[in-house]
Amino acid sequence: MKPEPSAYVRGLPIGEQIPFSGDGIPGWEIFPFESDGLRVKPLEPPVLPEPPREGEDGPQECGACRKSDDQFLWTDEHWRLHGFTEPSSLPAMVMLQPRGHHDLYDLPAERAAELGRMLQRAEQAVLSVGGIARVHINKWGDGGAHLHLWLIGRPEGMMQLRGSCLPLWEDVLPEVDAGVWAETNRRIARAMAEGGGTAHV
Ligand SMILES: [Zn+2]
Structure with a gap:
């Protein structure tokens, strides 16, 4: 009905x-x-x-589940950190995802207990790029059913870019140089791997 x-x-x-x-x-x-x-x-x-959202019908229909580890910046047994090949207009932007096909409400208790520490590690990795005052963490989830938490770096000193309008600024600012972007992704991956897991870039 x-x-x-x-x-x-x-x-x-x-x-x-x-x-x-x-x-x-x-x-x-x-x-x-x-x-x-x-x-x-x-x-x-x-x-x-x-x-239905992308992947709503289960892992066999889910783009995130179908990705191999080498398509991520960093992975470990239970978590994967996705980066973007195409540069953003902001200094850093990544997505943290559980390896298993879950949203937040049905994330197994063990993974849910790890999430705080994983977010902290990912935030530290983004901050290690330098020139980033704050890392904004967002969970929307209207597009894909597989949990994905956005970590978006807000450039230090740019007070107009504070807060909830940062994704709107991302849409209008010029793209970061491709070489700089690739190095940013490598630094984030290496910083994550210092705490365990494997960097893939
Ligand atoms: Zn999935």
């Missing part, structure tokens, strides 16, 4: 013109765009049931 929209969704102003609040995020120092001329998109009706 088709799920019914929740009370929350039924209360949303779907299809209506939503007024633009001048003191919201577009007015913040960290928002990357000039707010003149911005409008809020009308909300589209809910899609229920939601379409």
Whole structure:
């Protein structure tokens, strides 16, 4: 049976013109765009049931599970750190994933207990690149069912790039030089391997 929209969704102003609040995020120092001329998109009706995410039907359909260890920056028995071949516009960006096909809610207890230490190690590895003031860690998970935590380096001194708008800045800034990016990935992989596991770049 088709799920019914929740009370929350039924209360949303779907299809209506939503007024633009001048003191919201577009007015913040960290928002990357000039707010003149911005409008809020009308909300589209809910899609229920939601379409499956990539890998929702299990490991045999999951792109993350199908990847071999040499497609990651670093791996160990239970965790893998994914890097990006194409440069980002930010100084460092990686994704931490469990080897097994799990989301956070169904991550086995042993892996869940390791997650804090793994995030700490990955943050330390990203910081070891240098010139990074903070590592922003995000879990969205709307695209892929296999747990993936983003670690995004915020360049030191760039106060406009603080906080939750960093992924928006990533979209507009110029790409890092490919050679610099490859060396960044190697440094992160080596820093991870110092605590165990294998670097692959
Ligand atoms: Zn998977």
